[in-house]
Amino acid sequence: MYLPQVLLLVYVVDSADHARLPVAKQLLHQLIQNDSTLPVVVLANKQDLEGAFSITDIHDALALSDIGDRRKMFLIGTHVAEDGSEISSSMKDAKELITQLVLEMQ
Incomplete structure (x- = not known):
């Protein structure tokens, strides 16, 4: 319902949850089946x-x-400190990429 209004899709998967990757x-x-040009950023978390x-x-399991x-x-491996005390460089990179893509789409 909301996808026609979005600029890009950020899809987060749990890299350690092997059983749920098929879902x-x-x-x-x-x-994404109805929009062949919608940019996709997949964050492979954990x-x-x-x-x-x-x-x-992850690339193979999601058949990207x-x-x-x-x-x-884009497929980016990410993780966040358990206590949330620090933001990993991969999360910073993901934020910068998403910001850049949104700016390009406007």
């Missing part, structure tokens, strides 16, 4: 946890190569 893949593909899927594994060549697509 995350299905929902992502459903969200990269700091033992057993978390790598960025390559099937999404198409016409859209801007």
